[in-house]
Amino acid sequence: MKLIIGNKNYSSWSLRGWLACKQSGLHFEEITVPLYGEDWEENRRADDLAPSSGKVPILWDGDGEDAPVVWDSLAIIDYLADKVGRDRFWPKDETARAMARSMVAEMHSSYLALRRNLPMNIRKRVEGVEIKSEVRADIVRILSLWAEARARFGKGGPFLFGTFCATDIIYAPVVSRFMTYGVPVPGFAVTYMEAVWTHDWMQMWIDAAESEGWTIEQFEEPAR
Numbered sequence: 443m444k445l446i447i448g449n450k451n452y453s454s455w456s457l458r459g460w461l462a463c464k465q466s467g468l469h470f471e472e473i474t475v476p477l478y479g480e481d482w483e484e485n486r487r488a489d490d491l492a493p494s495s496g497k498v499p500i501l502w503d504g505d506g507e508d509a510p511v512v513w514d515s516l517a518i519i520d521y522l523a524d525k526v527g528r529d530r531f532w533p534k535d536e537t538a539r540a541m542a543r544s545m546v547a548e549m550h551s552s553y554l555a556l557r558r559n560l561p562m563n564i565r566k567r568v569e570g571v572e573i574k575s576e577v578r579a580d581i582v583r584i585l586s587l588w589a590e591a592r593a594r595f596g597k598g599g600p601f602l603f604g605t606f607c608a609t610d611i612i613y614a615p616v617v618s619r620f621m622t623y624g625v626p627v628p629g630f631a632v633t634y635m636e637a638v639w640t641h642d643w644m645q646m647w648i649d650a651a652e653s654e655g656w657t658i659e660q661f662e663e664p665a666r
């Protein structure tokens with residue numbers, strides 16, 4: 443498999459696709475295409491990125507004209523779960539799984555204020571960031587979902603549904619935002635975020651993000 447991703451420092455959807463590939467346990471090659479860099483317009487029109495119309499992440503499963511190609515982080519999770527078995531990605535319990543799937547869908551379709559105002563920027567540390575009311579509403583909603591998942595289904599481990607699953611994958615960039623923008627969160631969330639941040643795969647991603655040389659100015663200004 444070949445996964446095409448954007449800059450590790452900024453590309454939150456790429457992080458999700460990459461964690462999904464890791465979670466699948468399958469071997470994959472990763473190719474980084476620097477977002478909005480000098481060659482971005484040319485790169486995004488290349489054949490490899492054509493199916494997603496120039497967006498990352500995009501997963502190619504094999505070579506050749508008929509090789510399956512999947513774009514969009516949520517489709518990548520679904521595709522890989524079909525390939526390696528649902529239980530690697532989703533809780534076994536039906537009630538827990540219903541909530542996990544809903545939380546993933548909600549992250550994918552919502553929280554625009556949080557995403558726009560506090561763009562993922564793994565290297566950055568911001569103190570005293572202004573949190574607008576619409577961003578605060580997103581944060582409150584996310585924290586209430588995390589609290590409920592942890593309280594009802596988190597007994598088997600430190601993650602939202604106990605063991606690391608699709609929900610942690612999809613909320614990992616939110617963990618990064620809360621950490622780097624110093625968003626005040628209750629104790630249970632600090633513990634959860636620490637578990638995600640120190641996860642081996644997250645640490646690999648963070649290390650790579652920190653050593654990347656690219657800077658994207660438009661993502662360097664929080665709370666615009």
Ligand SMILES: N[C@@H](CCC(=O)N[C@@H](CS)C(=O)NCC(=O)O)C(=O)O
Binds near residue numbers: 452497498516
């Ligand atoms: N809904 C898509 C979002 C993909 C997306 O917007 N990726 C961003 C990078 S994080 C991108 O490719 N931006 C480049 C552009 O839109 O020009 C997903 O879940 O994968």
